Amino acid sequence: MNRKTTSARKEDPVPRPGVLAVVWKEDRVLLVQRRDPPQPGYWGFPGGRLEWGETILEAARRELREETGVDALPREAFGAVDVHDRDEAGNLRYHYALIAVRLDYREGIPRAGDDALAADWFAPRALPEPLSPGVGELLRRSRELRRPAADQAAMDPAHHPDRDGE
Secondary structure (H helix, E strand, O other): OOOOOOEOOOOOOOOEEEEEEEEEEOOEEEEEEEOOOOOOOOEEOOEEEOOOOOOHHHHHHHHHHHHHOOEEEEEEEEEEEEEEEEOOOOOEEEEEEEEEEEEEEEEOOOOOOOOEEEEEEEOHHHOOOOEOOOHHHHHHHHHHHOOOHHHHHHHOHHHOHHHOOO
């Protein structure tokens, strides 16, 4: 492997856990444009560090509020992505292990807060660029989880209405 693994950080180099808040409102998903490293200027899901004693679901809701002013009800963790931030010499500055959490929109109008430059709702076919790594895959997976229960039951042969308990 040709990647430099030397850490530019002064403390022991360990991955930092964080969360991503994946929220849909009707047919649009909420994205923020990052102001700070890692990936300043890139668009991705609101999120940030997991704080001491905080659950993953609590962290996702808190980060969502801080970065966008939007409130949503956390439902489940459904995926993860690694983010590596390197300095000009190729040394690893940060390694985040980000856990994606699905949340159900409750209220609020997106506004850039905390460490975001911008925040808005986007249709999947009209996403801004550049996108942070992993956004496309997490977006696809989150859409699958949003299917109404009736649609999911219709796809399950064990719940087919013509079978009546067979």
